[in-house]
């Protein structure tokens with residue numbers, strides 16, 4: 385399984401939860417804390433993220449950056 | 461585990477596969493949580509970045525919730541009076557024919573007060589891209605009925621639902637302009653799921669590429685939500701969109717250029 389992770393800009397996130405629904409791995413949840421705007425923001429809570437970018441594709445506030453493990457270099 | 465810890469552990473050996481494009485400014489969107497305007501802004505600006513045309517593109521902003529589009533889109537922008545974006549874009553394109561010109565308009569802007577400007581711009585075959593965000597409601601002013609409001613749909617001015625026998629039927633602007641000879645590429649997309657977003661972005665990319673050919677107007681409708689106006693949470697609004705909007709406004713191409 386390819387490994388990935390995301391960074392969520394918690395001050396921009398509005399807690400709309402659309403990314404939570406879009407994540408096929410169930411890696412995200414709403415934090416119990418609130419941000420400077422009073423929204424509960426999203427956190428990556430599981431280690432099973434594959435870096436598929438689904439969450440970032442549906443995020444209306446461009447709050448998510450996605451990283452994916454580099455493919456192992458082919459032996460020559 | 462907090463994200464910070466996870467991030468530090470993983471960073472090495474990873475590539476960034478998704479980040480905010482430079483064609484969006486750092487200004488936070490003022491849109492309501494879950495509003496499709498944000499996704500539409502993003503895919504439009506990502507496409508402009510990927511095509512490398514930020515310096516050659518001029519956008520025209522509407523009146524409506526997206527009136528501040530020029531704060532977010534990091535390119536040359538011009539604000540138009542309510543409904544007049546296509547007329548303003550016509551002027552921009554005719555004076556600067558080497559620029560890529562687009563309008564970004566809601567359904568109140570494009571399909572109510574701006575119906576005439578829109579239809580005539582397409583009928584003249586202006587070489588512009590019209591991005592039409594259809595959320596079936598006037599979002600900015602408090603969720604009033606729009607021409608695009610579905611039959612029986614409850615809005616603040618149709619509290620018993622839109623009764624078509626005396627309030628009229630929802631207007632399919634995209635179907636209407638597809639019949640005009642000036643229209644070159646007409647498509648209807650959505651941004652409520654990851655796959656829909658991918659397709660909508662492809663459509664916007666096609667439209668910019670067609671603009672190079674000078675063959676006529678490209679019209680991309682994006683069926684969107686308005687969680688606040690519809691009085692639903694974002695997730696329910698997307699489900700409602702799928703179940704109610706899409707049967708009436710089916711997704712897909714309405715007019716594609718003939719293959720040479």
Ligand SMILES: Cc1ncc(C[n+]2csc(CCOP(=O)(O)OP(=O)(O)O)c2C)c(N)n1
Nearest residue numbers: 523524525542566567568569597598599600
């Ligand atoms: C000449 C004029 N008439 C009416 C208005 C009030 N007004 C502002 S935005 C709007 C409709 C916006 O709806 P839409 O284009 O669907 O955009 P949304 O807010 O849903 O994104 C109206 C009627 C105005 N600003 N100017």
Ligand code: SF4
Nearest residue numbers: 397398400401403443
């Ligand atoms: S989609 Fe974006 S704004 Fe919405 S909860 Fe997720 S990170 Fe936050």
Ligand code: SF4
Nearest residue numbers: 492495525599686687
């Ligand atoms: S009122 Fe509707 S269209 Fe306007 S920002 Fe809010 S959700 Fe979006």
